[in-house]
Amino acid sequence: DAGITQSPRYKITETGRQVTLMCHQTWSHSYMFWYRQDLGHGLRLIYYSAAADITDKGEVPDGYVVSRSKTENFPLTLESATRSQTSVYFCASTGTGDSGNTIYFGEGSWLTVV
Amino acid sequence: AQSVTQPDIHITVSEGASLELRCNYSYGATPYLFWYVQSPGQGLQLLLKYFSGDTLVQGIKGFEAEFKRSQSSFNLRKPSVHWSDAAEYFCAVGALNTGFQKLVFGTGTRLLVSP
DSSP: OOSEEEEOSEEEEOTTOOEEEEEEESSOOSEEEEEEEETTTEEEEEEEEEETTEEEEOSOOTTEEEOOSSTTBOOEEESSOOGGGOEEEEEEEEOSGGGGGOOEEOOOEEEEEO | OOEEEOOOSEEEEETTSOEEEOOEEEOSSOOEEEEEEEOTTSOEEEEEEEOSSOSEEEOGGGOEEEEEGGGTEEEEEESSOOGGGOEEEEEEEEEGGGEEEEEEEOOOEEEEEEO
């Protein structure tokens, strides 16, 4: 099915471990984003990508790494997870032109760092 | 930089009553404005958006919003709320100078619908 999918949906990890959250979209959208959602903060942009091999920092990038070797994939890596990175992570995508006015969100990845 | 304020953390409305959720933004030029809804355990769904033109915008599920430049507001309204509207609502702003795709979100308003 077309759309934007995230995996895993739920993850518990230990402090200091590396964790990668995957995001895949089937629309060939040029833009992809990673947001985190925390109570009292709404959604905050971590990283975004305008195209394959082009990435840039958002509002809260520290502790995260992204890559975009293929247009359809945009993995987010926590190199050494900390408890403050316990959050719900949302991947999103949008195109350009007429399709660029709507940003589509995945269903979220719930990450708990213990 | 642009910012968004949603002053109400929670709102409770009786089913069938009208609804207005407040959103105020800060940005020097004409913003791109959005309302998203999030049901529990789900991602965000776009309700409506304003880019230019008519300041009253119609969206899905019977929602509308009005852009008021003088008040820096983009309030969301619905004339008659249904129990299925209970969710969290987010206002967001995008800016031309940073690319409208980079949205700044408000902290959200949780809507509760009472019978």
